[in-house]
Amino acid sequence: MITVIAxxxxxxxxxxxxxNLAMWLQSKAQPVVAYDLDPQCTLSDVGEVRREEGYTPPLQVYLGEGNLKEQLKYHPGEVLVDVGAANMEGMKAALSVADTVLIPVPPSQPDVWATQKFLKIIEEAIADVKTRPVVSAFVNRADTHRAVRESDETEEALGMLPGIEVLPYRLCQRTIYRRSLSEGLGVFELSARSKASSEFEEFARALYPDYKDGKKRRKSA
Ligand SMILES: Nc1ncnc2c1ncn2[C@@H]1O[C@H](COP(=O)(O)OP(=O)(O)O)[C@@H](O)[C@H]1O
Ligand SMILES: [Mg+2]
Structure with missing residues (x-):
């Protein structure tokens, strides 16, 4: 399955x-490759940190040079694509072959507006595809204080946008996510009992319900 996080x-x-999704899928014995289509190359850098530190399994990161659509469709396991506005050509190509599009949205009005614009780009990119991808948005960097209303308001506003499903799972603003990138470890590897680890587990299980038990996905009958 091709999941484009954009x-x-x-x-x-x-x-x-x-x-973190790649680390989670690997922990459930799923083969994963990631495509880093962002010229900032954050994902490639994290993969490199993980390799240098000798953490296993490593993360296989491709840069998607050449015929991107064909490459993305080639992998039998899970494919995760990291792409933003800095690579619109790559983004459109990835969207056109995506099974799922996942949109992380920080809790703010400008981020809702940007998501609205992004939905138009998705529609253009998938105008000719046979099967539409599932397009989901969720709040990332949600405030941990219940009294702060921005995350609720953001979810409500996202719910009014056409063509997307709003996931009932949030990832909060937590230092451990930052450490995860800088240390090359998934949040559950850094601290299995952390709040981030449990919220991420719930989030990932919702996205990949077949894999929650850590067993290989059964071939459909
Ligand atoms: N839920 C979160 N809590 C805390 N920090 C986060 C969270 N999500 C992202 N970050 C941090 O915010 C910065 C930007 O995140 P990143 O994943 O690089 O965003 P993008 O790839 O969309 O540009 C990074 O330093 C990252 O560690
Ligand atoms: Mg990035």
Whole structure:
């Protein structure tokens, strides 16, 4: 399955989510490759840190040079794509072959507006595809204080946008996500009992319900 984690805005958590999803899928014995289509190359850098530190399994990161669509479709296992506005050509190609598009949205009005614009780009990119991808948005960097209303308001506003499903799972603003990128470890590898680890587990299980038990996906009968 090809999952494209994308958003027009930088800093929304694309690379953080791709890296942690990749680590989670690998922990459930799923083969994963990641494509880093962002010229900032955050994901490639994290993969490199992980390799240098000798953490296993390593993360296989491709840069997607050449015929991107063909490459993405070639892999039998899970494919995660990290892409933003800095590579619109790569983004459109990835969207056109995506099974799922996942949009991390920080809790703010400008981020909702940017998501609205991004949905138009998605529609253009998938105008000719046979099967539409599932397009989901979720709040990343949510405030941990219940009294702060921005995350609720952002979810409500996202819910009014056409063509997307709003996931009932949030990832909060937590230091451990930052450490995850800088140390090359998934949040559950850094601290299995952390709040980030449990919220990420719930989030990832919702996205990949077949893999929650850590067994290889059964071939469909
Ligand atoms: N839920 C979160 N909590 C805390 N920091 C986060 C969270 N998500 C992302 N970050 C941090 O925000 C910065 C930008 O995230 P990143 O994943 O690189 O965004 P993008 O790839 O969309 O530009 C990074 O330093 C990252 O560690
Ligand atoms: Mg990034």
């Amino acid at each position: 958003n027009l805005k930088g800093g929304s958590g694309k690379s953080t989510v791709v890296f």
